[in-house]
Amino acid sequence: MSMQHMTGGGRGGGMGGGGTMRLFTQDSSVTDHHLGRSTLRRILTFARPYRARLAFFLVLLALDAAAGAATPLLFKYLIDDGIAQGDGRLVMLLAGGAAALALVSAGLSVAERWVSSQVGEGLILDLRTAVFDHVQRMPLAFFSRARTGALVQRLNGDVLGAQRAFTSTLQTVVSNALTIVFTLAAMFSMSWQLTLLSLVLVPVFVLPARWFGRRLAALTRRGYELNADLGQLMNERFNVAGAHLVKVFGDPARESEQYAGHARALRDLGVRTALLSTWFRVGLTTVASLAVATVYGLGGLQAIGGTLTVGVVVALTAYLGRLYGPLTAMSNVQVDVMTALVSFERVLEVLDLEPTVAEKPGAADLRPAVAEQGASVELDGVVFRYPGADEVSLASLESVATLRHDPTADTLRGVSFTVPAGAMVALVGPSGAGKTTVSQLVTRMYDPTEGTVRIAGQDLRDVTSASLRDTVGVVSQEAHLFHDSVGANLRYVRPDATDAELERALRQARIWGLVTSLPEGLDTVVGDRGYRLSGGERQRLAIARLLLRAPDVVVLDEATAHLDSESEAAVQEALDHALAGRTSLVIAHRLSTVRAADLIVVLDDGVVAEQGTHAQLLARDGLYADLYRTQFADRSSDADGGEGAEDAGVAADRKPTATPEPTIV
Template sequence: MRRNRQPINDDEPVKWQVLSQLIPYLFEFKQRVALAILCLVAAKLASIGLPYVLKYTVDSLNGDLSTLAVAVPISLIVAYGVLRLLNVLLGEIRDTLFGRVTERAMRRVGLKVFKHLHNLDLGFHLNRRTGGLSRDIERGTNGISFLMRFMVFNIVPTLLEISLVVGLLLFQFGISFALIIVISVVVYVGFSMKATDWRTQFVKQMNEADSTTNSRAVDSLLNFETVKYFNNERFEANRYDEDLAAWEIARRKNRLSLFTLNAGQASIIAIAMTAMMANAALGVLNEEMTIGDFVLINAFTMQIFMPLNFLGFVYREIRGSLANIDKLFNLLEQVPAIKDAADAKTLQTSNPTVSFNDVHFSYGEKRKILKGISFSVPAGKKVAVVGPSGAGKSTIMKLLFRFYEPNSGEICIDGQPINTLTQDSLRSHIGIVPQDTVLFNASLRENIRYGNPDACDEEIEQVIKLAHLEAFIEKLPEGLNTTVGERGLKLSGGEKQRVAIARALLKGASIMIFDEATSSLDSASEKAILSALRDAAKGHTSLVIAHRLSTIVDADEILVIDDGQIVERGTHETLLVKQGEYASLWQNQQRDKLEN
């Protein structure tokens, strides 16, 4: 089954404007940049001086070699060695100085993108593949490193060196040598740009195939258990191989196009160098030039075409880097669907009341979820929401967290509409035990501490007791230092939920949400944890989304939701007396319990 791929626009121009977005990062270390530029200029002057030292050395060796005259070529050879050493050392110093600038820019941009991605809404992340997204960030930051180093300290210096050499050849040897260099450079650069533009489609296809393959692998491995449940190892391998086949084809096309580009560039360089040497040899034969001049021309030609050959590679890489950086900055241009108002207030409350007032919500026009929901969770009280799957129970929780905005209606905390509050302060007052508990691949201690990174060991021990994790932890050889594995795969469902409960309790929020918090627990564990949760919920405003009705019999109010509407409400006892939807659910669950 082949997934549709995004069309690639082969005629898309190079977005040089990306460079302007990187300029601010260059000036964080102004002194380093200035010193690096000085080293660059000095290195280029030493590089230009090398062929002249070589010329005068050859000419001095071709003349009178008396004892006194021998000192001249020896001095020139020493000078050649010194210039060669300076050229290398100054280049290394330049790269070392600018390396700090490059690394800091990568850090700044990477952190900015990471923060921005966390500020984007849930809808964005549900529609993106995490593996592909991580590759975009990785390639973008690496592109910044390449672009800043090679654009600033390789391309510009190379063009400067070409200009200086053309001027020297024109001044010293006439227009023919200068014309050969100018024409060859123009043809080389023009061919490189056209050929690179042509092969960009293959680079994009390769990157797309790489991202797709990586996303497929990450998605499959993260859902390792599901693959095993359905015996779909072969199915996953076949799908992965399809993506690898597309990647292989894209790589082959990229390699063949690279061969065409390199062959063309090599041909231009070979023709230009042959023409320069033939012209210089003719000058020597006509006694218009010395052997030293011939060596000088040869050295200058090689010195020009070595970086020119490198310029072709750099341009190819810059084209790819600009595309990768543009994709990275495009992530920064993503506007969150949920934004704080300009005058958003900070929520400050210790015993809040939560209210939903005629709330309507839909995922698109055709999928209506909530249809005029209205209820209130008084301060310090416990309200439960029950109903069939798809009725809209979990959507209520997501709206309270402001993962989505209601289409109409209002959600308030202590009478304050939550869209007038900062998201950070709102969420800091809400603790949650989700139905699907996802843990980080770290120790038990760190997963619990995630609820409050500043919590001390005593606080962690306290919530461990409340979540009844003590007996489980004592059985582990490494105790709290036990690593839970990717997404907590080393723990059972009940163990993961107890960790989630401990983590939520550690947050110490004034509003607690329990989304099927005991769905993976056995009856004995469920009783123990429910008792602990009742104690922990005292003085807190609690919203419980429940499937097991036995877990919410003590709720101050129970809301029965069906098809996005509240069809019944009341306490456990009053709802049983009504003999309605709730009573029917209760009787069915009691019957199932007796049968099991």
């Protein structure tokens, strides 16, 4: 009797094949987990669109189990009524019937796979799109806390585990249960004594199987951990930033040894798993062979004595091959079912995490108000604290036991100022004063804890997300580019943009010459995060992307903070064009940006310390003047001079040089 019969559930093919061995590699700890009724009801809602196909699937399983159970009966009659009686016509008829049943079973297997794949792949699509769409609506704080790998696992591993609840798990349970019922009914009808003897041997299968299952589960969990460590190591070393760090500071021999250590551990674990699995298979085969030998021995004696026929003995041994595999698999069915349902619960856990920034029902379109009133920006009594971990994240996504509930202090406290339509306001202040937080509130990455943020007089909580994205554009310190072509990165903000429109935006961003010099022009792939380009080139592409979108409000978050003087000058020229005629909120670090601002808002410890023009704030001799003197005192006394010297009233008659402009924090 082959191991396919012993471990293949009710039959040897189809989606349930190999069910027992698959079950033994599941984590049996899930049997201690309890699912609420509401969770089970929600799980069933995902199956509602597939009710008809699931019902048809169950019918196919029943027919397949019945066909499988009928085959040994045909062999019984073929031997007893055909061969023993010398009836060649009956032999051929019954042999043809067995062949027909085999063809029917094969057709049923194909039909089962077709239906189960439709249901399974449909569920995967439904779950993946539901999770992906929901995660996209999560606030920025969610992504700052959750591990990317854990999110990917929810969309891959857990979704596949949830899908198994309605396909392979359902098939395994139903198919094995029907196979056991049909097989036992047929066996009892032929010899209840030998059938009971066969059942007495079941614990010899089940108990070792459960022990092996626990051991294999422990090895499987360890394998997952080692593979995760190895994947994390490769991910960190193979991305561009990690590879650069390794080449600058790393030791190739140490890196190789670290990788080899993880790989050796996986090798040793694989050897242990293979050996344990082999012992398990050998044990099952041995016990199965003993059971067959027992039936043949006792059944043969009864056949000699005339109590049984030869056909009954042959049929009983054939039924043994259909009995022990399903019985052993059903002994672990709780583990299999709970594993699939717990995966479902982990998917629902993500779907149940409510976004802290959500679009209101009936939200208004912001664009008509901007067209009518202009794109003014107003912060009115804004108080803001960053949400705690328990408000925006899940412990399982952060690899912690529980999320901390430590109260966070207010980052902004009563901040109020207005940026008139078409004006430029510069935000300055010490590090940690709240400048970036203000920019994130204007783009509605977060909602204020108290107070209101308005554009064109409209509370951002009352407008649609799409119209806000059309109205506000951002260029940050780190211009992120996807691993795609130049053209695809630009068209991300306007998929319908023509090549002529791309060229115009690139010319305005002062980077068209570079693009034309690239090997494939607009079709040149920029590499992971755009690292095939320099920092200044990435920033100018980001500005071209902004110009292509043509927003009414531009937020610049220290867009030239980390550039060299030459790149900074090129980017600033592009920014000057991008800001022309637009309302702009600039987290400033360049003196020329501050001097050009219509209003400077000085933030300190989350409050507005001062407001005014550059000259007014210098005359007031407050925090801004202190920041100015701290940043520019050395340059003011420099013999080469520059803008900083002119504003300080020092060496005003000196000719400015091409030295980089000093910066404000």
